[in-house]
Amino acid sequence: MTHWNLALDMAQRLRGHWRRSLRVPLQGRRAILVLHRVLPDEAAARLPHRAPYCLGPESFKHLLMSLVEVSRIVCLDTALKPHHDPRACIALTFDDGWRDNAEVAAPLLEHYALPASIFVTTGLLGRPRGVWWEVIGEGLWQGRATQRIHDALCDAGLPAPPLPPAHPGHAYSEALLGYLTQLRQYDPLTVNATAEALYPDLDQPPHGLDPFSVRRLEHGGLFRFGAHGVLSESLEPLSDARVCWHIRRSRDDLARLCQAPLEAFAYPDEQPSARLRRLARRCGVRQALAGRGGWLVPQLDPLAIPRIPISQPVAQSPGRLYDWLLSSWQPIDVRATVN
Structure with missing residues (x-):
């Protein structure tokens, strides 16, 4: 890391701790965080090609401890409802349904009795296939x-x-x-x-959860599951028919597997276009989550619900985390008409 990058990193941490000390900016606020993987090895998660979507056990624990100090970690449905709590309400979501969600993340969440939602790429469920x-x-x-x-x-x-x-x-x-x-x-x-x-x-193990783990986690009561498409591919470049196949097929897969699957669908795309929102509505989706976007606001498009992505560098430092959460997030553009 260069001296300039070190200076920027220190400034971000200090600014985050200052924002954290105020507490006021979090009052009554709601957010949904999106994570992907929690690897068993922190050093492996820290590598640049993994850090944007992988956490390690230490950084994941740091994230949880930092959040519970200033917020309530709640289920997805609770986060979507306005509240007047002096602390923020934050929901945790995981995209893709990786095996390490069950093997590494779930035991930590169960230890602290914290809920989470996992949006599954159903084509990976228990199959010899990779992302x-x-x-x-x-x-x-x-x-x-x-x-x-x-x-x-x-x-x-x-x-x-x-x-x-x-x-x-x-x-x-x-x-x-x-x-x-x-x-x-x-x-x-x-x-x-x-x-x-x-x-x-390439002799790689299956990347996705197996059906037994999904049922076990759902039965425990802290985890709920939603659809994230069939394969790990962005929906935006696909034809209308292919997009609808992803949405309908993945929701049908979960309906057969889970007792109470989430109503919400999670787009693989960071910011869904008006076209994707229109297709989601055509497929019967009433709530859909974007890959990023920011804090929840009263005037919310239910087919483009924003989330805040969390990476390993952000999770491992409370100062970085608060600075990241309280940065000037740009809301998803909902001005385009969705017919």
């Missing part, structure tokens, strides 16, 4: 069949990945982050199909 960025990113990072990965991506018309050095470190992890971010700009069907073809060759 594309994990298949490609971890395959390269672990040095497994790297030439096979390189050739498959190039044959599919996708950019060539950076091949790992003999001993991958922080610099290569940063290069991987840049490459995976670049892949998000390409056709999601092509990227997913390439990862599907690679997955059997």
Whole structure:
């Protein structure tokens, strides 16, 4: 980290602690946080290509302890209702339904009796299938069949990945982050199909929850489950028919698996367009969560409910966390008409 970055980091932490000391900005406020993974190894979660969507056990515990000091952690339905509590009401959500949600995150939440909602990519449930960025990113990072990965991506018309050095470190992890971010700009069907073809060759365990874990967690009473699509692909570039298939199929899958699935659907997209909201309504969705957006406000589009994403650097530092939560979040543009 450069001296300039260190200075910015220190300023952010100090500003966050100052905002935290005021307490007033949190009174009566409501928010939904969105996380993805909680890895069993903090150092692994800290690597640049994982940090945006992975926490470790220590940073996850820091997040929970920081939140309970100034807010009530509540279920999703409670967070969506206005309140006059002097503390903020914050709901925790997890996207994709990773195995480590049950193996690492759930025991900590159960220990503190804190509720959470998990939005599941139902095509991963108990199946030998992986999320594309994990298949490609971890395959390269672990040095497994790297030439096979390189050739498959190039044959599919996708950019060539950076091949790992003999001993991958922080610099290569940063290069991987840049490459995976670049892949998000390409056709999601092509990227997913390439990862599907690679997955059997890379000796990776299933990434998703198994049906038994879903039922066990739901039966415990602290966790509820909602739909997040069938495969890990952005909905925006897809045809109307494909978007509707994702929404309807994933909700049907959960209805067969869970006793009381959540009404809400979680878009894989950060900010759903008017088109996606219109298609969600056509599919019978009455509540839908975006990937980001900010604090909840009274004039809320129920088909574009905002959430605040949490990364490993934010979670591990109370100062960063409060500065992040109280930053000037831009609400989702709901001015576009949804017919």
